[in-house]
Amino acid sequence: MSWIALRMLTGDRAKFLGIVMGLTFAAMLIAQQGSIFCGLMLRTCAQIEDITGADLWVMDPNVNFIDDVKPMVEANLYKVRGVEGVEWAVPLYKGLGRAKLTTWRWADPGSKVVESQRTKVQEDIIEQVVMLGLDDETLVGLPRKLWVGDFRDLWRPDAIIVDRVGLRKLFPGQGGDHSTDPAFLQSFLGRELEMNDRRAVIVGICEASRTFQTFPVVYTTYSRAKLFIPQERKPMTFVLAKAVAGVDPERVAQKIEAATSLKAKTSQQFLWMTISYYMKYTGIPINFGITVVLGFLVGTAIAGQTFYNFTLENLKQFGALKAMGLSNIRIVWMILLQAAVTGLLGFGLGTGAAAWFGSATRGGELAFFTPWQLLPITGAAIVLICILASILCVRRVVVLEPAIVFRG
Amino acid sequence: MSEPSSVRNEMAGVVAEPGLEGEVAIRLRSVSKTFGVGEQTVHALRGVDWDIYRGQLTMLVGPSGCGKTTLLSVVAGILDCDSGGVVEVFGADVARMRSGAKTRFRMDNIGFVFQQYNLLPALTAMENAAVPLIIAGISRPLALQRAREVLTSLGMEPRLHSLPSQLSGGQQQRVAIARALVHEPRLIVCDEPTAALDHESGQAVMKLMREAAVKADRSVLVVSHDNRVFHFADRMARMDDGRIVQIRTQTAFTHETVAEDVWEAAARS
Numbered sequence A: 001m002s003w004i005a006l007r008m009l010t011g012d013r014a015k016f017l018g019i020v021m022g023l024t025f026a027a028m029l030i031a032q033q034g035s036i037f038c039g040l041m042l043r044t045c046a047q048i049e050d051i052t053g054a055d056l057w058v059m060d061p062n063v064n065f066i067d068d069v070k071p072m073v074e075a076n077l078y079k080v081r082g083v084e085g086v087e088w089a090v091p092l093y094k095g096l097g098r099a100k101l102t103t104w105r106w107a108d109p110g111s112k113v114v115e116s117q118r119t120k121v122q123e124d125i126i127e128q129v130v131m132l133g134l135d136d137e138t139l140v141g142l143p144r145k146l147w148v149g150d151f152r153d154l155w156r157p158d159a160i161i162v163d164r165v166g167l168r169k170l171f172p173g174q175g176g177d178h179s180t181d182p183a184f185l186q187s188f189l190g191r192e193l194e195m196n197d198r199r200a201v202i203v204g205i206c207e208a209s210r211t212f213q214t215f216p217v218v219y220t221t222y223s224r225a226k227l228f229i230p231q232e233r234k235p236m237t238f239v240l241a242k243a244v245a246g247v248d249p250e251r252v253a254q255k256i257e258a259a260t261s262l263k264a265k266t267s268q269q270f271l272w273m274t275i276s277y278y279m280k281y282t283g284i285p286i287n288f289g290i291t292v293v294l295g296f297l298v299g300t301a302i303a304g305q306t307f308y309n310f311t312l313e314n315l316k317q318f319g320a321l322k323a324m325g326l327s328n329i330r331i332v333w334m335i336l337l338q339a340a341v342t343g344l345l346g347f348g349l350g351t352g353a354a355a356w357f358g359s360a361t362r363g364g365e366l367a368f369f370t371p372w373q374l375l376p377i378t379g380a381a382i383v384l385i386c387i388l389a390s391i392l393c394v395r396r397v398v399v400l401e402p403a404i405v406f407r408g
Numbered sequence B: 001m002s003e004p005s006s007v008r009n010e011m012a013g014v015v016a017e018p019g020l021e022g023e024v025a026i027r028l029r030s031v032s033k034t035f036g037v038g039e040q041t042v043h044a045l046r047g048v049d050w051d052i053y054r055g056q057l058t059m060l061v062g063p064s065g066c067g068k069t070t071l072l073s074v075v076a077g078i079l080d081c082d083s084g085g086v087v088e089v090f091g092a093d094v095a096r097m098r099s100g101a102k103t104r105f106r107m108d109n110i111g112f113v114f115q116q117y118n119l120l121p122a123l124t125a126m127e128n129a130a131v132p133l134i135i136a137g138i139s140r141p142l143a144l145q146r147a148r149e150v151l152t153s154l155g156m157e158p159r160l161h162s163l164p165s166q167l168s169g170g171q172q173q174r175v176a177i178a179r180a181l182v183h184e185p186r187l188i189v190c191d192e193p194t195a196a197l198d199h200e201s202g203q204a205v206m207k208l209m210r211e212a213a214v215k216a217d218r219s220v221l222v223v224s225h226d227n228r229v230f231h232f233a234d235r236m237a238r239m240d241d242g243r244i245v246q247i248r249t250q251t252a253f254t255h256e257t258v259a260e261d262v263w264e265a266a267a268r269s
Helices: A002-011 A013-044 A046-050 A075-081 A151-155 A182-186 A222-228 A249-260 A267-281 A284-313 A315-323 A328-360 A374-398 A402-406 B005-010 B068-076 B099-109 B125-135 B140-153 B169-181 B199-213 B227-232 B255-268
Strands: A056-059 A086-106 A120-134 A145-149 A159-163 A192-195 A198-207 A217-221 A238-243 A263-266 B024-035 B042-053 B057-061 B086-089 B110-113 B187-191 B219-223 B235-240 B243-249
Touching: A002 A013, A002 A328, A002 B125, A013 A046, A013 A267, A013 A284, A013 A328, A013 A374, A046 A267, A056 A249, A056 A267, A075 A086, A075 A238, A075 A249, A086 A222, A120 A222, A145 A151, A145 A182, A151 A159, A151 A198, A151 A217, A198 A217, A198 A222, A217 A222, A238 A249, A249 A263, A263 A267, A267 A284, A284 A315, A284 A328, A284 A374, A315 A328, A315 A374, A315 A402, A328 A374, A402 B068, B024 B068, B024 B219, B042 B068, B042 B219, B042 B235, B042 B243, B057 B068, B057 B199, B057 B227, B068 B086, B068 B187, B068 B219, B099 B110, B110 B169, B125 B140, B125 B169, B140 B169, B169 B187, B169 B199, B199 B219, B199 B227
Parallel strands: A120 A217, A159 A198, B057 B219, B057 B235, B110 B187, B187 B219
Antiparallel strands: A056 A238, A056 A263, A086 A120, A086 A192, A086 A238, A145 A198, A159 A217, A192 A198, B024 B042, B024 B086, B235 B243
16 A cells, blocks of 8 residues: 555646645754754854863853853962862963055055055054963864864964964955965965054964854963963963862862862853853744754654645545545555655755755855754654644544445 | 345335345445434434445435435444434444444445535545545555555546646546545445536446446445436436435436436426
């Protein structure tokens, strides 16, 4: 009977496509919007993931998320180092700085004046940057990937490392916004910026995860970062620490909190703390949730209505099959099989379209990340739509009297 | 075997003519069916007593609303009669069967031919004809092979792979007949099989029905309004107001006389 069920389903192509399209739409919207939501949430804590080498983040007790910068006195670094179970602890500066880039352009673009007589004018670009000041000695917190340059060059005077994507903000209109061509990136080495009236020289181009604020990310040493920002009494924002091998970092974090009255979190805890903050205090989950729910409802409406109409139009055929001796259980099986096949197709096409969308926008501004958990969630939503659509149809067919076939 | 006396009484003096009686295939006793309750009650069948014989094509005629289709549905086991009635089909008490048993009984013993054919539009002629075998659990290749044989015997070989929408009304009804015959049922019930066909196709369909369906161990029950096909019947029962009011054998009726009877009844209703 499976064969007959499938032939009935695919025989009416318009309705078949209508059901599949409805489910595809729902699956695509749920997967795509879910992925954008996850991508955005990941961006909120991108810098936590980017900092390598440390197990623990120690911060002011009132810090709620990574960008909630509340400076601490440097004495706290020594307190943390004194806690049992801490192998090492280093300072980290994280804050916003201003980078000024001076460029020259022709004063009279497009004029027919000969080049020797044309004048150049100075043009300053001021761009806000996320500044990360790493421990001078160990450089703990370096990015995972350096496209060009050498990390050790950070010890050179005025040295900074800039993230690849941030280049297009710092040097707008210079082409190759997303280029990973080493020769192209190499051309930025040695270029100078001005931060807090101090010279900064680019010695490397790294890969950093996109941040929620979208500002360029600048890495330098902790002591130099203090120079690149206006003078502050308490410059240290975080202490990065490593637990002694074999000791649970969570326990060490508890000890740090007890001993210093500071807040201490493992990287994972801090990551979820940041995500939780954005989930709780911004409208992002609600906005995406509404879109996902709308996708679910529209998908249910389209697929459910079309599936129900499909069943209604085949009611006489179902009646004839019942008259010929097909039991209700087998008819229910036929309907569920039809729902399952359309559901599977809709799920495959919808998530495929979402994956294509994610692939097509990779490297762009759009935050897109699909955790594996999103696929079963989308699948469950599609199963739910199919069940809702089937319930009405099953009920209608089960109560159908086979004698209907003898009515005109 | 003669008609039961109760039937003679119900027929208000009209006595069935003898002849062509054989072994009883279907025995109906006190079969009633009401729809609705209170003032809305409709008595579709009023205590029908009737025997239908094996090896015959029995036609059930009468004006619209007289209960023909209801009786056909009860005999076919797709509609329950009111309690107290006896519906025996080839010895099985269909009226007292549970739903599941009745479904299995229909699957094994009854073939259906509908007025509007009720073919599955997505299946080819051969696949449609194979449906009862597939319902019975026969493998698809075997079912299709058997369907091909039956359709070929009905002259449908050139259209085996045509969809219903590509067939004429007469051809669709032939497919429906093949579907009714393919699993060798003991009872074939037909509801107005020629109503949607022109005269020529109707005659051809009924001729096929007689040739292919009527067998010694099988009974064919046809409900029809179409007086042009009455002469294909071995026996004819006329219904009026939920009762069998007249039974005649083939030797006792002619095309014209039966037609008159039916039109008279229709006028009365």
